[in-house]
Amino acid sequence: MLSAQPALPVAEQDAAADLSPSPLRELWGSVRGSPSGMTGLIVLVILILLAIAAPLVAPYPPNTQVGAPFSPPSVHHLLGLDDGGYDVLSLLIYGLRVSLLVGFAATFIASVVGTLIGVVAGYFGGLVDSILMRITDYFLVVPLLPLMIVVADLWGSSLVHIIVVIGALSWTMTAIVIRAQARTLRERVFIRRSQALGASDVRVITRHLLPQVMPLVVANTVLNISYAIFTETALSFLGLGDPVQVSLGTMIEHAFLRAAISAGAWWAVIPPGALVAIIVVACSLLGRTIEDSLNPRLRTAYLSVRSFRMRSAEQARARARQARTQSGGGDVDSPS
Numbered sequence: 626m627l628s629a630q631p632a633l634p635v636a637e638q639d640a641a642a643d644l645s646p647s648p649l650r651e652l653w654g655s656v657r658g659s660p661s662g663m664t665g666l667i668v669l670v671i672l673i674l675l676a677i678a679a680p681l682v683a684p685y686p687p688n689t690q691v692g693a694p695f696s697p698p699s700v701h702h703l704l705g706l707d708d709g710g711y712d713v714l715s716l717l718i719y720g721l722r723v724s725l726l727v728g729f730a731a732t733f734i735a736s737v738v739g740t741l742i743g744v745v746a747g748y749f750g751g752l753v754d755s756i757l758m759r760i761t762d763y764f765l766v767v768p769l770l771p772l773m774i775v776v777a778d779l780w781g782s783s784l785v786h787i788i789v790v791i792g793a794l795s796w797t798m799t800a801i802v803i804r805a806q807a808r809t810l811r812e813r814v815f816i817r818r819s820q821a822l823g824a825s826d827v828r829v830i831t832r833h834l835l836p837q838v839m840p841l842v843v844a845n846t847v848l849n850i851s852y853a854i855f856t857e858t859a860l861s862f863l864g865l866g867d868p869v870q871v872s873l874g875t876m877i878e879h880a881f882l883r884a885a886i887s888a889g890a891w892w893a894v895i896p897p898g899a900l901v902a903i904i905v906v907a908c909s910l911l912g913r914t915i916e917d918s919l920n921p922r923l924r925t926a927y928l929s930v931r932s933f934r935m936r937s938a939e940q941a942r943a944r945a946r947q948a949r950t951q952s953g954g955g956d957v958d959s960p961s
Contacts, residue, residue, distance in 0.1 A: 652840045655918030662914030668907035676722040683715040687871050695890040705892035707876075708883040716871055717896050723872040724901075727788055728854035734792025735853070736846045739799025744838065746800070747807025748830055758804070764797045773856065777865040784867040787860060791853050799845045806838050844915035851908035858901050873897040 656662040675682060684702075685691050690710040691702070698705040704713035746757040773790050780786040810816060811834070819829050854873075860866055861874025862881075876897040880886070885893040 652843065652915060652918060656911065656914055659914045659917075661910045665907040665910030665912075665914070668903065669911065672721060672904065672907075673725060675718060676725050679718045679722045683712075683718045685712040685715040687711065687715050687719040695885065695888050695893070697890075698892055704896050705890065707890070707893045708879065708885060713876075713892055713896060716876055717873075717900060720871045720873045720876050720897060721900060723784070723867075723870045724854050724857060724874070724904075727784065727791070727857040727872070728850045728904075730788045731791035731795065731853040731857075732846055732849045734789070735795040735849055736799055736842055738793070739796035739845070740803050740835075740838070740842050742796070743800040743803025743805075744807050744830060744834060747804040748811050748826070748834060750808070750811075754804075757800075761797050761800050764794065769794050770856070770859065773860060774863065774865060777860055782865055782867055784870050787857055787866065791856050795849060795853065795856075799842070799849070802841055802845060803838050806841055807834060810834055810837050840915065840919055844912055844919060847908050847915060848912035851905040851912075854901065854904055873901050 656666060688711070691712050692706050692710050694706065694708045694710050696702065696706040696710070702712050702714070704717065707713055707716065742757050742761065746754040773794055776790050776794075777786060780790070816829060816833055819833055824832075857866070857872065858874035858877065861872055862878045864878060866872060866875050866878070868875075874897075877894065880890070880893040880897075885891075
């Protein structure tokens with residue numbers, strides 16, 4: 626006679642679940658197979674390495690006057706000098722360091738807060754979900770940039786204050802996306818089975834729920850990095866940045882306040898603005914690639930302009946032959 630097999634304990638189920646492909650590993654495979662995603666990733670890695678090695682790469686210290694104000698680009702100063710006689714290329718490298726620090730730190734805060742609120746609201750539902758989502762709705766309807774300007778002005782000009790302000794007010798979209806995914810995952814069989822076997826809510830969330838939502842967290846994090854850097858640039862341009870630190874936003878602010886445009890010193894304005902644009906585009910390319918990999922419908926030609934491409938007549942005939950072969954209709958070409 627066949628005896629009924631006992632149910633696996635929670636620990637053995639967790640070990641069996643570890644044998645399944647990791648969502649982050651599948652995500653890396655999608656990014657590696659996308660030219661736009663790899664381009665964005667490579668650009669971000671190069672900029673991060675450049676910022677880390679700023680003392681070794683920058684030709685001059687950022688606070689050393691090396692020539693006359695607004696000197697044009699030359700062999701010794703590839704991007705010229707600003708209004709104080711400082712090398713623009715050196716300022717650009719050190720400013721990139723500060724802007725990336727603000728972007729990653731503020732995004733980390735926003736991702737942690739948004740993921741925590743989204744997972745808790747989506748998993749528990751009910752009153753907890755209602756309270757957390759009403760708080761999220763409140764932050765959604767408030768214009769973020771004016772609120773950031775007010776808070777930054779009240780707290781004072783400090784790099785830490787800028788990071789906290791951007792991070793504390795930029796978590797709403799992450800919370801909404803993660804909450805929707807958590808509501809879907811909590812109805813899955815492996816979640817229900819773990820709950821039936823006596824696993825605690827903390828164990829279910831940390832062991833089963835969080836690994837499944839991490840790709841979405843990564844996608845939102847990459848997109849939020851560009852938003853945080855752009856917001857820091859806007860706040861610094863408005864004079865709310867740290868006056869002690871050199872960032873891309875403060876470089877643009879100084880160029881406008883100190884008559885770089887009227888003096889014709891384009892090299893003091895265009896490089897920091899172009900670098901901000903490069904960071905935003907790189908984050909968008911990588912983030913959209915991750916987003917496409919998480920939503921298969923976005924990869925179809927009729928729903929995504931990014932995957933649309935014209936097919937030649939030979940490719941169309943080949944696809945038609947393949948379709949007839951799969952349907953059992955033979956492989957005979959129609960007369961042209």
